[in-house]
Structure formats: C-alpha cells, structure tokens
Amino acid sequence: MNNLLIWPVILPLIAGLLFILLRNHIRLQRVISVVVLAMVAGITIAIMNQISVSGIQTLQLGGWQAPFGIGLVADMFSMLLVLTTSIVAFCCVIFSFRTIGKDRERHYFYSLFLFLITGVNGSFMTGDLFNLYVFFEVLLLASYVLVSLGGTKIQLRETMKYVIINVLSSAFFLVGIAYIYSITGTLNLAHISVRIAEAGQDGFITTVAILFLLVFGIKAGLFLFYWLPGSYSAPPTAVSALFAALLTKVGIYAIIRMYTLVFYHEPQVTHLLLGILAAFTMVLGGIGAVAYSDINKILTYNVIIGAGFILAGIAAFTENGALGSIYYLIHDMIVKALIFLIGGVIVYLTGTTNLKEMSGLIRNHPYLGWMFFIGSLSLIGIPPLSGFIGKVFITRSTFEASYYWLGFIGLIASLMILYSVMKIFMNAFWGETVLSEAEEKGTTKGVMLPVVLLTALTFALGIGPEFINSYVETAVEGLMNPQIYIDAVFGGNEIP
C-alpha cells in the first residue's frame, strides 16, 4: 500500500473541478494548473525512487485485496511515462496561455486539459482491465471536447469523425473485455496473466488478443490511423501538440502492457502481426508525410510513423527491443510536442499552413529556426540527440529477431521523416524573407519558454541517457518478466 500513487490521478482531477467552481478567475486557473502539473512531476519522481529502492509499488483502492478490488500499479515503465506526460503537459499549458484565447479559456479549457491528464495518468497506472477502459473514456471525453472547443466548422467536422471512430473502438474494447472475463473470470491484469499462463493461450485467446490489437491499434494510430491526420490538425496548437504527444501513446502503452503481461505466449502469431501492422503503418505514414505540403498534415503523419516505429521494437520481443521502445516512446512524446509547438508558432506567424506560401523566417526568428532544426534532427535520430538511442536499439532488436524487413522499413521510414521535416525547414526558414516583422500575423512573445524547455530536454536525453538508464532498465526487466508484476500486485497473498 502506498497512497502516494493516487495523487498523479486525483490531483489534476481536483484542480479541474475547482476550475469549474472558479470559472472567471482565469489567472488563478493558469497558476494552479502549472503548479499542479509540477507537483505531479515531483510526486512521480518520488515514486520512481521508491520503485528503484523497493520494487513495484501498488495501491489497492478501498483496501480490498487484489484481485477483488481495483488496484493502481506503478512499475517503472508507467512512472516514466507519467513523468514525461507531466513535463509535456506542463510545456503545453504554458504555451496555451498566450495562444488559446479568452473565449476558450472561459469555456473550461484548463478544466478539460487537466481532466485529460487525469485520464492519461490513470490509464498508465491502473492494474485493472475495466478500469483501463474507464480511464480511456475519461481521456477520450475530455479530448472530444478539446477537439471541438471553439466551434469552427473544420473542428466540428473532424470531431464527428473522431467521436464516431472512438465510440466504435470503445465498443470493441468492451466486447474484448467481455470475452476476457468469460474466459478467465477476472479483470485484474495480473490475475488474467496468471489464469492464461495456467490454461495456456489457445486459438480463442489469441483471437481475443488480436481483437485488443484492433482496439488499441485504432487508439494508437497504428495502421487504422485514417481518422488521425484530420482530427489532429483541426484543434489549436496547444491541444494538437498535447494529443500528438499523449493520446496515441496511451494506446501504444496499452498494446505494450497487454502484449508483454498477458498475451506473451504465442509471439509467432500476435507479435508477428504487430510487426506487419507496424511496417504498414511506417510505410503509409511515411508516404503521407512526404506527399503533403501542409505543415499540420506533415506533422500528423510523423505521429503515425512514430507509432509504427515504437511497436516495431515490441514486435521483435527481445530485451533490446523493449529497451529501445521505452527510450523511443519517451523521446517521441517530448519531440512530438516540441515539433508541434514550433509548427504552431510558424502557422501563428505566417497565418497559413501551406508551405509554399512561406519562406525566409530564419532572418527574423533565428532561434525558432534552429530549434526546429534540432527538433527535426532529433526526430530522425541523429546521434547526439534523443531519438538516436531508441532507434539503434529497436533496429538492432529487429535484426536480432531476424525481422530484417521490419528493421529495413524502419530505416527507410527514417529517411522519409528526414525528407518531410527538412521540407518544412527549407521552405519555411530558408529563402527570401517575404514577411517583415511588422507584417507577421503574430509574435513569438511568451511562447518560446516551452519550446526552449523541450529542446533542452531532447538534448539532455540524447547526451545523458546514463542518468535515466538505470530506471529504463528496471522498466525493461519488469516488462520482460511478467512474474515481477504479478508478485507485486498480489503482494505475497494467495492467488485464488
């Protein structure tokens, strides 16, 4: 029992609820949301230190022993993600102060923002399948409102698509839970894992595993990503950066959790399928990123490539693969937020998303330009930056598992990313300066702090992976040995 675990989930919730009561105190809301996200980050670091000292921490809500109650489980993998979530959310909320506008702020923007964080943190930390569904719904409902908030025509159209596809996938999720419950008679993830390990993973359970892959694949933007480019380019920058950094990652987290903890008995079927889907995702995402000359579209297709690449590491199902996936997941959350925020600033300055109508921003905004350059290099995986180490481990693991085609496609996809982001850099920043400072549609005043913060972070993560390496290795150990997780959840009690 460790009550510290509940705070990353309920602290944003309480703050969000208070904001509804204090609707007109915008300034207070801004201060509180920053403070809350910083506090969540601090608490997460405290929990991570506890984990590295005394193993996986659990909290059984209401004191009911697992598997009868609902539990929160904090292993190193989920806490690393919660920490990254808080950092990214911190940057996005600071970015939104200047860009989101009075109207949205008055209509509960900060409440919804924090409810989204509640859902994301809850999904990362829960140890119960049905609770995972509930937290998914918490974050999805908040995201439905955040996509549509503002009520422009394009937002409403994309919200319709987004809501319909997510309602459909949530229904499939429920069907999958019903199947799991009828097979194993339990909903606790650790207990499901024990039951399936006892009975063996037969064809039916493998089919259910593929059903879950379908569900989380839709949420993660894996292969079934056709809803994603539209709905991620509709909302304002602060929101779309948050979505790109967090929402698909929750789906990826769920796939990794399910496929390492529960359905790990038939990797030649399930993990191969995962690999094939990841390959298709990377190829199609890459084609999309190369094809468009619209900043928002290029960036959203890069989100899709990222999802495919992370899951390639899990498909290989080796220790190196898991290590690479975790590094790449953390890197991807940070750098996607960075690149979306800078993309937003570019659109904000020029007033257009079309690359062909902008040029020469580097003359007036050298810092912005070079930070975009650093972000792009990091996205591709150039050595001193954070994308490199994950990419190396994932590629190595695919070769180790003799999925040569998968590693090869990953590298090709990297080239496509390179081409697509360099296209943005060269078109937007190089060339003749067509806009003088006075003609620009907006300023970079007040939005540079989060961008600088994220750039520094991607640098730090690339140069000093030793600082977090011990944490990541603990996380890999937990992922590759489900027994550690199961033992922590049951805490020495008899498994019924």
Place this chain on the structure above:
Amino acid sequence: MKPKPNDVILHTVTKLAAVIIFTFSIDLFWAGHHFPGGGFIGGLTTAAGIVLLYLSFDIERIQTNLPIDYKKMAALGVLISVATGMGGMIYGDNFLEQAFGYFDLPVFGETELATAVLFDIGVAFAVIGTAITIITSISEDEL
C-alpha cells in the same frame, strides 16, 4: 399572437407529482445499500422531477425559485466523492476506504451510518447537475 394557454390542470398535477417524485427519489437514494437504488438512479429521478417542473412552468420561473448553478453542482458532487475517498487517507487507510458504524439516533433507533453514503451524495449531485445542464443548455441555446 397566440393567446397564452391556460395550463391549470398541468400546473396542479405537476405541483402534486413533483413532490411525489422527489420523495420517491430520496427513497431510492437511501435504499441503495440494501435494496435496488443508489446515487445514480436517485439523482436521475430527481432530475426527472426538475425537468417536469421545467416542462410545466417556464425556465425563468424555475430559476428564480430554484436558484442553483447546475454546472457547479456537478463539479461539487465529484469533489465530494473524491473528498470521501481522501477522508480515509487521513487515518492512514487506503484511498477510497469506507468506514461505517452503528449509532443510536433519537428517532430512528440504532442505525448503520456509512461514509459510502457521502460518496453517493456526490454521485447524485453530479448526476443531477449534469442532466439538468444538458437539458437547459439544449433548450436555451446559450453556452
């Protein structure tokens, strides 16, 4: 211009029925621990009673007589529920741990009181607030 309809029968029946519906919803709410019922259905029937008042009378009249901001009510309800969860933590228990005890109350005799009721009050508030907010914002067409 159409003449104002005379809804005397509707008004009279509403005044009677609303009392019955509110009583029934409170009964459903209290029954939750031992019989079918609880915070959700209790809140929903209360909201149904309020909607009946809205249907029978006009919105302005209900709002002057029941001056409640339902959005805040919903938020307050969830806050109450979270707070009952945190109450246990003060005594070193797990989050959401419930306590109960038997008390000798004046009229009722020996009664079981549980903190789960406080959680349910929060749920009921949230349900009432949400339901009425949806209905009034659809009807008023304001944000």
